Amino acid sequence: MDKVAIYCRLSDEDKDKVNAYDESESIQNQKNLLTKYAIEKNWDIYKIYSDDDYSGMDEKRPEFNQMIVDAEQKKFDIVLCKHQSRFTRDLEMVEKYLHRKFPEWGIRFVSITDNVDTKDRGNKKARQINSLVNEWYCDDISEAVRATFKVKREDGKFIGSFAPFGYMKDKQDKNKFVIDEEAAIVVRAIFQWYLEGYGTQKIVYMLNEKGIPNPTKYKQERGLKYKNPSQTDSYGLWNKTTIRRMLRDETHIGHMVQGKREKVNYKLDVILNKPKDEWIVAKNTHEPIIEQDLFYAVQKRLNNNIRSSGEGKTHIFAGKIKCLDCKSSMNKVRSGKDYAYLRCKLYARAPASRLCTSHSIQLDKLEEIIGDKIRRYFSMTNSDTLIDRLKQNDLFCRRIGTLEKELFAVEKQIREKDNIMKSLYTDKANDMITPIQFYELNDRFIQDKEGLMKRKKSIEKAMTDIKDQLNNTEKWIEIIRKYKGFNKLTPAMVNTFIDYVEIGETDSSSEKKIIIYWNF
Template sequence: MPLTVGCESIARKLDEGGYPTPASIAGKKNAGQFWHGSSIKTILKNPHYIGDLVQGRTRVRSVVDKTRDEVAEENWIVIKNTHEPIISKEEFESVQNIMKSRYTKRPKAKIHLFTNVIYCEDCGTGLWFLKNRNGYVCGRFKKHGVNACSSHSVKEQYIKEKVLDDLKNLISASVDEKDLLKKVQPQIKKQEQTFYKGIEIRENKIAELKKKNKKFLKLLANEVIEKVDYDEAINENRNVIKKLQSEILEKKDMLKRYTKSTEMVQKVPNELKKLININDITPELLHKLIHKIEVKENKDLIIHYRFSNPFMVN
């Protein structure tokens, strides 16, 4: 039976059909809403569906570090014919052969000018560059379709023009240092409060998760739950805590830049005057001046400068 679609296409069809992910069905707290091609590939490669029991697909790193790493397929422990299959071995092998025949080592992706700089304003996902469009689309939309987000499609040349226009407007507007401070300081204070609030929320969440971990430990000690259930719960919480800690560090780093922004803005006029004759956006200039760019659904851009002076481009 020919395999007519790839794993990503299957994942999108499941999303469009409203089918819940395995993690959602299992009731996991960190369950994702959308299917991923990697999940489909894991399912298609799992011998469990032809009646074989498979163990040892992952293992913990150490007694101290409970992070689970994947084990190479040739090292799995497979016990044949332990239960009733739901597909034939012939179908399973056919799928494996098709997947192997389709596998090609992909060349390293080219980094385009705004890669890792431009993001979707609605969902926060990085925009992907599409060669056939000479522009970018929301990565979440591209992967999961309209149920996840809208395209936020924007041409690379359009972004260049808008950024250049905004920089030139900024240069002319910053001739008067006092006027610049008057415009920027309220935005700085507002953004600082947002960062403080974000940090506080995440720190409280981490404290809650650590309390839960202690409760799980007591339940394990009192033999209320099994060790496997304890490990699963702790690993889930640990992953969430790591993510929250990473977000806190990022927000603190941005907060540090914002708290120094008054001093930095005072230096902006002289720095910008050097850029009066710019007519193109180079990678060096982009990364020197701009922290990130957010794209709205209507193609408006929100430019976050490294000197903490975000402006809306209309």
Template structure:
């Protein structure tokens, strides 16, 4: 039923939340008791019609990442619900800022009535605005205290060598008698032993992955699902349900297989994302469980891993396209592969990362020599610059000024802000490429520095444009930063990393050297051409 605006009736959503982690141990807080209390409350009001009951059992109140909460909000946005009823304010949320955002801004804008029964809070009553912030502050302080206590308990258990986590490493399972104790999974542990043995015999990580895939052995994520675990690897593509180079590499470096427990690699504060912890601050406890790999085999494998690591000459091998080039079919980043010519010089081509790591059964090569890619991108960029130069001549011949296409400046400002956000995201995502060994550590550090420089550049450009807007300065249309930069590159003969980061949004590679190049300035350039040529046609028509 969709309620009619202006009606005196309220379509009510009962919202129930319970989380032991938040300290909800009272019997009165149980789902059943909340439902009974709230249903009775709704039934006592003749102007209330119960639309649905939304229950998030086992979800913390310190954030709003809860499935039934999102379902309730969707129903509100679809005009199916215009009143939300909870037992108390802490059931809705314990975070002061986010709770306040919903109750003081979003709900009023959507004309949604909010009622907290035991707090005697009703958004239709006069005292609502004064009482709500006070309750919110107390709830957040309570949540913060609980969060600190939970973190202290977790760290204490980790230091004692107890396993703290939802999912165990492949080869182990939780003890039925003690969920903080690891015991060996007989089937998976044999696969682990085989992986270590093959690597010690000289078989490479990628080859090991291909062997396991060919034999139909389930990869760790699929094995967990087969055993009824609701597991999802967020670091991989959804359809990547097979053994990969990275899976083997992580396994070979995991101390858990020699009986050591290493935890505390990530940290999360309330309302914030997880952050990586420096390696020296990890919590490492030896001999906490039965090992799968003996020390002799472990040491041999670690020695081989160190020996096979090779330094890269950044001056000759730096991949200027890293982070920008992806396969057009599977969406994975393209990898570079070197070879040495007869004259001793080095060259390299790009291959689909899925094909390179997992073989032809999962994707095709999409082979693209570096020189071909470089020539195509350089040629395309030079053509764009020539078009801009021709446009500039047309503008000059007609005394074109910025006032005639001021929208281009506004769009450029919007685009620069979006580009600044994109560079920030790229700076974060390049770490994923480093983890997947698509780039070396040296390249990772180099590219991260590139992105930091771009952040500074775009911030200054945004500041300049905004200052000019305030001063109402009429500038020549070609004084916008991206057009000026394009014209500065009119004699370009060689691409470098700075130019790629500044100009390219993404390069998508298809078979037979077919490319789709997306530029950072694409929409603005199209808008500018359209504005200028439309003006030109109007003049000719007159």
């Protein structure tokens, strides 16, 4: 009597089709059908193997793999499935097992509803056609799922399993975020510490010292079945990578950022990082944890690659001081225990070459000078003059003017590309160029145009950001009211008010030339 191994499988897409009135694909239905068929054929049932919630493309199905091991050890003679697709939807696996390994091991494969039987030699082409159709089905499903996810992402709907640290899924709508206040307190602290001059390593130390669990540990402690593939231990400690990723994440200012990574295809588990310009960002989809001004001030400091001192904190003007003459940054230099000053970086590299002069200034003296300038500015500023100043700010006007000129030039180039592409079609129709020449030239101009369109979008965004800043006068009025009576300059104030400062040499009147470029 032949021994038979029964194999059943059900995946998520199959479950969607199953309801109270139609259980044709259910695991239990498969078992009943196949058991009855085996008894009718007078086969001895060796074992029933069953994989629930596994795709037909998945090579890591536990019961399937155990069945393959048992088949190689010749524990049974026949593998019985309801349909060939229950065994696998992968064309390569069909060829590997049904047409190579099973014949080598003396195993016969039978599936009922599509009449597959490897004992029938004339059945081979039908099996190959079935496997090809099954693979096409997987490919179509994969593309359909990708397209659906893309639309949802563009609509600002979250499609992931776990919300980022600081948020949780809305219980009324799993595609939306609501603030998790306990975690949000930590996020706000991290941003504030960084803006105050603390380095990422110092922030890591501060969080770990306070016993605050990292995002992975936090989610697990709240009963979420979250697994971090990068996790190396279960201690729940923070690291610099997590901090920097959090500081860069626009989710914290209310934007839904998705599509950062993508699976190569449905047959491979390889996931690749996508370039930032291909991420899908939907603006203003949920309540922000961090104010935009604070967020972009942090981005500026990150982009300047500012290093903290040995105490874990940068000086108050880090990344904002430049040499007036050569435009190099000015670095902090310490002389003795208490005396610190700033010096031109270009000069410091080769003093004897006289590429520039030192432009040195004592750090506490600069803090005093700029603090006095801000106080003097506040004393001369009221709400009405601030509004006029913001609207007439020469720096913003120059920036807008430069961007408008660049936008005009880019739009002109786009029109030129369009005209050239139209001419190519005409030349091809008149047989003035060959089809090969047409496609080569046309592809090149399409790529050029795509690059120009991206640049246009970037310019328009920059113009919008500047105009928003100009129009947001109420915000600046509130900030000035908040800081007007300050005693000591803080990193937060410097980042709020100052874009950068240029330090010149001492002039004929023994005055140090200092030019401040304000953020307003």
